[in-house]
Amino acid sequence: MVTSLRAPGGSKLPAYRYSFDWDAFYERYPLPDVFAETVFKWSPERIRALQNERFLEVMRVGWKNPFYRALWAEAGIQPGDVKSLDDIGKLPTYNSDDLKKDQHEHPPFGLLPGYSSLSDHLRTSPLKLQTSGGTTGKPRNTLHGITEWEWNSLGAARAMYVQGVRPGDVMQIPATCSLANLGWAIYKGCHDYLGVMPVTTGSGLVTPSRRQIEVAFDAGVNCWMSFPEYLLRLAQASKEEIGRDIRELKTKLITSFLGPDTEGTLRAQIEDLWGCPVFDNYGTNEVGEGAFECSHRNGLHFMEDAMYFEILDTETNQPVESGKVGNLVVTVFHRTMMPTIRFNLRDLGRLVSTRQCECGSHFRRMDHFLGRSDNMVRLRGVNVYPMACLPAVRSDPRTTGEWLCEAYTVETGAGPRDELIVHVEVRQDAGSLEGLKTHLQARLKADLGVSVDVKLTEQGKLDTVANIGEGKAKRLLERRPAYLKKQ
Ligand SMILES: [Zn+2]
Missing domain, CATH: 3.40.50.12780 (ANL, N-terminal domain)
Known part of the structure; x- marks a missing residue:
């Protein structure tokens, strides 16, 4: 033009x-x-x-x-x-x-x-x-x-x-x-x-x-x-x-x-x-x-x-x-x-x-x-997308709604296997956390179609690593060796 x-x-x-x-x-x-x-x-x-x-x-x-x-x-x-x-x-x-x-x-x-x-x-x-x-x-x-x-x-x-x-x-x-x-x-x-x-x-x-x-x-x-x-x-x-x-x-x-x-x-x-x-x-x-x-x-x-x-x-x-x-x-x-x-x-x-x-x-x-x-993690044959955790994480008012998935690889006798931890932030004023982890694990399993580990973390802990406040939030922390990553 x-x-x-x-x-x-x-x-x-x-x-x-x-x-x-x-x-x-x-x-x-x-x-x-x-x-x-x-x-x-x-x-x-x-x-x-x-x-x-x-x-x-x-x-x-x-x-x-x-x-x-x-x-x-x-x-x-x-x-x-x-x-x-x-x-x-x-x-x-x-x-x-x-x-x-x-x-x-x-x-x-x-x-x-x-x-x-x-x-x-x-x-x-x-x-x-x-x-x-x-x-x-x-x-x-x-x-x-x-x-x-x-x-x-x-x-x-x-x-x-x-x-x-x-x-x-x-x-x-x-x-x-x-x-x-x-x-x-x-x-x-x-x-x-x-x-x-x-x-x-x-x-x-x-x-x-x-x-x-x-x-x-x-x-x-x-x-x-x-x-x-x-x-x-x-x-x-x-x-x-x-x-x-x-x-x-x-x-x-x-x-x-x-x-x-x-x-x-x-x-x-x-x-x-x-x-x-x-x-x-x-x-x-x-x-x-x-x-x-x-x-x-x-x-x-x-x-x-x-x-x-x-x-x-x-x-x-x-x-x-x-x-x-x-x-x-x-x-x-x-x-x-x-x-x-x-x-x-x-x-x-x-x-x-x-x-x-x-x-x-x-x-x-x-x-x-x-x-x-391409943010996908393949867990035991199931494709898991970190963004798909949103409804589960927000399903309990005790969370802040923030989460971060951490993907890593474990060596097994049958070769390397991907695993996933979902870190979920808990509100300061949440009170009792009884049953929260179990609820999140069950809900994530239902939504994602595969079991993942959940770790609860304090409010604000994910700010820096998940990029909150700066712009688009990051939801996957990649700890898998590059040569094993499946695209
Ligand atoms: Zn319209």
Whole structure:
């Protein structure tokens, strides 16, 4: 989308404002209020036709890209084999291991960006480097050109708008603008697109919880974006450190990332403490806002005009039956810098409905994000996902709701065997702990399908290791030797 717009005074610098055809971008990806009344409400046939058109454009970009040419040649794919979105299953998928390999063999960013030289590219158009969260292994580099960087915030703005954020609101964002996308996406989404004042306090490490709440009261904050663990912490800090009920803020809504809160206990707890609705979202470093709840909160709508999601079996890589859990595999329509075509995110998802939602949209809906499939621990033949412990851990009010799985390997006569301990935090005011461990072990066995060991730990003990207060919580402590890890 590089254009020949001329900067005032004849400047030759690749200034952001003059490196991009903004009107064409918003024509293609409508602004939040227009989006909510147009493409979001289109018929399934019209959405499919749009996806097909955009998929074929992305395929043309792919054929010019050395990473995909090599990947597809290896799979025996010829130009012309893939004629429409119906043929997408003919293309191979790839995952973050392939990206790491690409970046390792062709440092620093691999063949995937598709440019001939980083510095040549930068002479004509700006780039932004972001990385994955690193909750599973070393963070991965992702480059954003203008389209990708703008989409990152536009997608977030669309979700917030559909959820009820409006011009005049004040949004507190306890997420640090760093190599992680989220803080930037929400800040720019509010500031550049919604007429909402962002209050960028950064994470709890940048601005302590007590100060976060003081800022919120002082600035008239009425909306929040934060992770569940930190929202619970803030409610507690408000009461204990400044003696005010967090409900006094009269928050209008919270947009968050609930994870596998399949029974709704986590949402209910936050809503009760804060006195406002909480909306769930799903996103990644590569795609930006991938799926979001609307006001009806009965599944997360995929962002169908900007990307295409498939759900594939974790073992066979074939499409699962509708409603079954599998890996989310994504093809992104808006990426030309680091194009993304059948990228296996190894995030577990499940389609909940393809029918029209009560909000009027036909955008397909998925369940809450269910965990990462590469975070899997195989225990006595059963695949266990650390995130799946959430409903069990939250099923007894004596826990703080925080947990951490520790995977390790024991040597047996028959070879190495994986084992798992689930560390569960207990509230300071829990009182008697009688029966708690037995209850958790029984409930986890029922939910996970295999016995695990439970260790109770004091409130706050998991803060540092599980990353509470900083961002996305970490749920697996990996103590298995790398050479034994099964992917
Ligand atoms: Zn809806």
